[in-house]
Amino acid sequence: MDESYYVRGDGVVRADSIWGILRGLETFVQLLVPMSNGLLLTRRTEIYDQPRFKYRGLMLDSARHFVSKAKILQLIEGMAYNKLNVFHWHMTDDSAFPYVSSVFPELSAKGAYRPELTYSKADVLEVVKFARMRGVRVVPEFDTPAHTASWGASHPEIMTKCAGKFEGQIGPLNPTKESTFDFLYKLFSEIKTLFPDKYLHLGVDEVDSACWESNADIQDYLKAHGLDNGDLPYRYLERYSANISAMGWLQMVWQEAMIENSYMEWPKGTIAQVWFDYKKTMATLTKKGHDVIMSDGWYLYVLDTGADWEKLYNVEPTDFNGNKAQKAHVIGGEACLWSEWINEHNVLPTTFPRVSAIAERLWSPVEELSVDEARLRLEEHNCRLMARGIEARPANGFGLC
Amino acid sequence: MDESYYVRGDGVVRADSIWGILRGLETFVQLLVPMSNGLLLTRRTEIYDQPRFKYRGLMLDSARHFVSKAKILQLIEGMAYNKLNVFHWHMTDDSAFPYVSSVFPELSAKGAYRPELTYSKADVLEVVKFARMRGVRVVPEFDTPAHTASWGASHPEIMTKCAGKFEGQIGPLNPTKESTFDFLYKLFSEIKTLFPDKYLHLGVDEVDSACWESNADIQDYLKAHGLDNGDLPYRYLERYSANISAMGWLQMVWQEAMIENSYMEWPKGTIAQVWFDYKKTMATLTKKGHDVIMSDGWYLYVLDTGADWEKLYNVEPTDFNGNKAQKAHVIGGEACLWSEWINEHNVLPTTFPRVSAIAERLWSPVEELSVDEARLRLEEHNCRLMARGIEARPANGFGLC
Numbered sequence: 001m002d003e004s005y006y007v008r009g010d011g012v013v014r015a016d017s018i019w020g021i022l023r024g025l026e027t028f029v030q031l032l033v034p035m036s037n038g039l040l041l042t043r044r045t046e047i048y049d050q051p052r053f054k055y056r057g058l059m060l061d062s063a064r065h066f067v068s069k070a071k072i073l074q075l076i077e078g079m080a081y082n083k084l085n086v087f088h089w090h091m092t093d094d095s096a097f098p099y100v101s102s103v104f105p106e107l108s109a110k111g112a113y114r115p116e117l118t119y120s121k122a123d124v125l126e127v128v129k130f131a132r133m134r135g136v137r138v139v140p141e142f143d144t145p146a147h148t149a150s151w152g153a154s155h156p157e158i159m160t161k162c163a164g165k166f167e168g169q170i171g172p173l174n175p176t177k178e179s180t181f182d183f184l185y186k187l188f189s190e191i192k193t194l195f196p197d198k199y200l201h202l203g204v205d206e207v208d209s210a211c212w213e214s215n216a217d218i219q220d221y222l223k224a225h226g227l228d229n230g231d232l233p234y235r236y237l238e239r240y241s242a243n244i245s246a247m248g249w250l251q252m253v254w255q256e257a258m259i260e261n262s263y264m265e266w267p268k269g270t271i272a273q274v275w276f277d278y279k280k281t282m283a284t285l286t287k288k289g290h291d292v293i294m295s296d297g298w299y300l301y302v303l304d305t306g307a308d309w310e311k312l313y314n315v316e317p318t319d320f321n322g323n324k325a326q327k328a329h330v331i332g333g334e335a336c337l338w339s340e341w342i343n344e345h346n347v348l349p350t351t352f353p354r355v356s357a358i359a360e361r362l363w364s365p366v367e368e369l370s371v372d373e374a375r376l377r378l379e380e381h382n383c384r385l386m387a388r389g390i391e392a393r394p395a396n397g398f399g400l401c
Numbered sequence: 402m403d404e405s406y407y408v409r410g411d412g413v414v415r416a417d418s419i420w421g422i423l424r425g426l427e428t429f430v431q432l433l434v435p436m437s438n439g440l441l442l443t444r445r446t447e448i449y450d451q452p453r454f455k456y457r458g459l460m461l462d463s464a465r466h467f468v469s470k471a472k473i474l475q476l477i478e479g480m481a482y483n484k485l486n487v488f489h490w491h492m493t494d495d496s497a498f499p500y501v502s503s504v505f506p507e508l509s510a511k512g513a514y515r516p517e518l519t520y521s522k523a524d525v526l527e528v529v530k531f532a533r534m535r536g537v538r539v540v541p542e543f544d545t546p547a548h549t550a551s552w553g554a555s556h557p558e559i560m561t562k563c564a565g566k567f568e569g570q571i572g573p574l575n576p577t578k579e580s581t582f583d584f585l586y587k588l589f590s591e592i593k594t595l596f597p598d599k600y601l602h603l604g605v606d607e608v609d610s611a612c613w614e615s616n617a618d619i620q621d622y623l624k625a626h627g628l629d630n631g632d633l634p635y636r637y638l639e640r641y642s643a644n645i646s647a648m649g650w651l652q653m654v655w656q657e658a659m660i661e662n663s664y665m666e667w668p669k670g671t672i673a674q675v676w677f678d679y680k681k682t683m684a685t686l687t688k689k690g691h692d693v694i695m696s697d698g699w700y701l702y703v704l705d706t707g708a709d710w711e712k713l714y715n716v717e718p719t720d721f722n723g724n725k726a727q728k729a730h731v732i733g734g735e736a737c738l739w740s741e742w743i744n745e746h747n748v749l750p751t752t753f754p755r756v757s758a759i760a761e762r763l764w765s766p767v768e769e770l771s772v773d774e775a776r777l778r779l780e781e782h783n784c785r786l787m788a789r790g791i792e793a794r795p796a797n798g799f800g801l802c
Contacts, residue, residue, distance in 0.1 A: 345792035349747035391746035
């Protein structure tokens, strides 16, 4: 995505790509100053601009609490106003499977909270198209092998039955059964038809091997194949990742997938999403030549009284020990709307204008970033967001709008 | 307000007052359990109930950020679902004067953010009626003598021009001019026609005397009357309060008005609203026989990640050193929506379901209050609020609804 553009106040927008034109038009809109007589003036200016990072994302977890399509479209609209370019849709999790699949309709029939709290194929296609028209990619994530309890509601056969002290619990997808991978292949073949983006986010976070290790069938399998418990996550990843690659997808994963499976040979272009312990994680992964994006410190459910955008603004993705080549592997960052504490009713004011602070950090040259200089700019921008229909909360504790 | 009632699961609601009937009906609605066939069943039960405190309020600051009438009605609807019974409307402040007065239309013409960010008389009457139909009183506050910069935009003659190191600033209403009290008399005579409640909240918080003391005319006045700087707040209060009493209003004030004017003879029934240092303040004021309500710890703009309703729930208004008679002077409490960080878009999910925790604390016997026992009850109640159209945020980090 080449997003560079040139804008002049008298109405010239030039770029080498449609994405650059979109960003330039957004800037042009922001140059407009409303006059008291109802006319709009533009500022006399000339701007050559391009983003510092190519990946500037917002993730929504639509599983823990459902968020309606209408609110998702508003989120994406607001992303475009902030020149964010990737909507990462964390579709499923332990608590719910809201996507209505054609090949496996029982996944949502039994795994969604309620029939009306689901996304049809038409909904997904509408979101993807709406985003594309605004220069926003949509990267889906159907997190596996953990965070899949909702899958087990209709497909217990792909899950792991825990034993011993975990007796009665259901664990991650079973990596020792061919049928697990057949199932995934069918499901993701369908998903592939809906999401045109090159990337799929595999998830692979917080995989606890304890349940796998407690299962007698899995232990038999390991013995028969000369493997041990330590091979289980790799056994899953290797097969699953190969399938996804075969379908033509590039891959993203949460950081653990790379850190804990250091011998895994990741397909070229695989991106790790860093969400904790970022200084160490970034240093480690970029040293190995992996591309990374930053999410540590950008979990939007973390709340604080007052102007907490300042804290978000001050998170710098390249702030770790590493050489120039390593820093170049930081390709961007992503704000995350994990929805334990977020639902339909607070998703927009939780996001806006706080995400604007992250968006500026990801777009602008690092030497131009200053909380004090950003304060009034953010206030003005927030007024603009609200005037354009975004349900944003106050930015600064004073009421310019 | 006698709010006691009797409810039986088979559909009997009895009370000695219309308010009790309203509370009983609310409880009856909460006894309904939806069945999968669409029918509603009631639980087989019998309830004698009455509130622990007679004053259970929610304050909205509609000055720092404007909140539309539509959202105010939803706030009040949600208050009724939580058996809260006083909507305290902090109408004006330094930043804005959104009420459109007939006698002084210039107050909002020059003191509101924008013409469309105002409340007409018809708006106020609609809010008051809407609230009354739900058993919610509306107590207005047009805060004086401080927090009045927005008044000064059209009526600089009632303000104090600061001098010396405050030169160029405008201070509190001028307590030495008859015209100030004439102005107030005319304005509050109009306000009285809109708000039928017995109480007016005078405000009188955060009065900084420094500007008064810097003004030469005020100093001359003090000399001429044999007064000194310390008499200024009292000089204001005495006159203003007498006028308000003469209009037939009982009075509420923020705690400073009583603490700092300990020689003032307050009309019988005056209530102090406690908002900081509550253990000491409550002990002092109740010892003198004043009625008090609790707001310390219940400022809803204070945010924390996660289930922060628990902190609100654990604030106990009677938790101070005092005898039984003193405790009896605690007549309730009030959650406060100061709107530095609150606007149209986040006011409802900031309030609900967090205010439910405060509502239960104020309604139920103290020995029945337990965070652990309240958790699931609040979750269920929050689902009920949302099903009834209240834009509430998640309560507990898990997604029952």
